[in-house]
Amino acid sequence: MSDHTRTMPTIRLSKFISGAGVCSRRQASRLIELGVVLVNGRRGVHIDQVSQQDLITIEGKLIHHSPPILYFIYNKPIGIDSVCNPNDPSSIIHFLPTISDDQRIFPVGRLDKDSHGLLLLTNDGELCQRLMHPDFYHEKVYRVTVDKVVTEDFLEAMRSGIEYGNIKTRPCQLMQVNEYQFDITLTQGMNRQIRRMCQALSYRVKDLFRFRILGLQMTGLNSGDNRALTESEIRDLYDEIRAS
Known part of the structure; x- marks a missing residue:
């Protein structure tokens, strides 16, 4: 048909x-x-x-019937572009959950093609606006693997903010995991920010995995899988947004 x-x-x-x-x-x-x-x-x-x-x-x-507001988390694999471009076979638009013929959900923000991990998918325009607007300092947490041993000087420089191009990044939190890995908490979302921060200090990112947005955790999902948020997760997400 x-x-x-x-x-x-x-x-x-x-x-x-x-x-x-x-x-x-x-x-x-x-x-x-x-x-x-x-x-x-x-x-x-x-x-x-x-x-x-x-x-x-x-x-x-x-009477106007609004479609229900839906929320999913998706464990985006490496190689999928989070830009919704129907002409690109690697675009996330080809991997989104199918809801119905008249209803679609979309990713909130971006996770670059070479990175993997948590993407929030929804048709909630208010939530998208609040999470993506630069005036709101919402936390996103990544585990980063680099090509050289992580030093205290490197960690301190990253925490203080890095200058590259015409910008300086906001101060951020870092915690070393092992010799080659650290967790970084950002409150801004500039294009390829972590990779460019590391590059400015002569480090190369080998793997970049996002595992948390605010209190929303990437747990129990294999790469490429998705699931609907629970009612408590949705409630907690909105509580955190309203408190910001």
């Missing part, structure tokens, strides 16, 4: 009304019984199956 002839998913009328935020599903059923709900100009009944293509009114007021 072509995209032009495919019908949109349908749901029960009462569920449509409650999903639009008008009232509870039980209250929606009462409105249907009262005869004040019209579906495409006719009186609605409980067994009606409707979609966003239908015109639903309650006492003459048009």
Whole structure:
């Protein structure tokens, strides 16, 4: 079936009304019984199956059904570009979870093609704006493997902020893991920032893995896998954003 002839998913009328935020599903059923709900100009009944293509009114007021807000984490493998470009076979757009024909989710921010780890996927525009806006200092944590032994001088220079090009990076937190690895916590997200910081100190990044955004952890997911966030994870994420 072509995209032009495919019908949109349908749901029960009462569920449509409650999903639009008008009232509870039980209250929606009462409105249907009262005869004040019209579906495409006719009186609605409980067994009606409707979609966003239908015109639903309650006492003459048009009801708009917003799709549910969805949140996933994705363990992005190396080699996948987080830019949504349908013409690029390596673009993340070809690897996103399939939700429905009329609903899509997208990555929040970027993780460069040579790096791997945690990407947040959502259709929540407010969350995207708050996480990506430079005025909000949201923490993102990476484990970095470099080509030379990590020294105290290197760690202190990175912590203080590095100058490259026409910029100087914000001070950040570093913790050494072993001779060649350290964890770095950034509160900004400039293009290839960690790689350029290391390069300015004559180090080369061999592996870059992001494992935390705010309190959201990359645990229990194999490379290339995704899962929906739990209700508590979503709640904690928003609590942290509102507190910033």
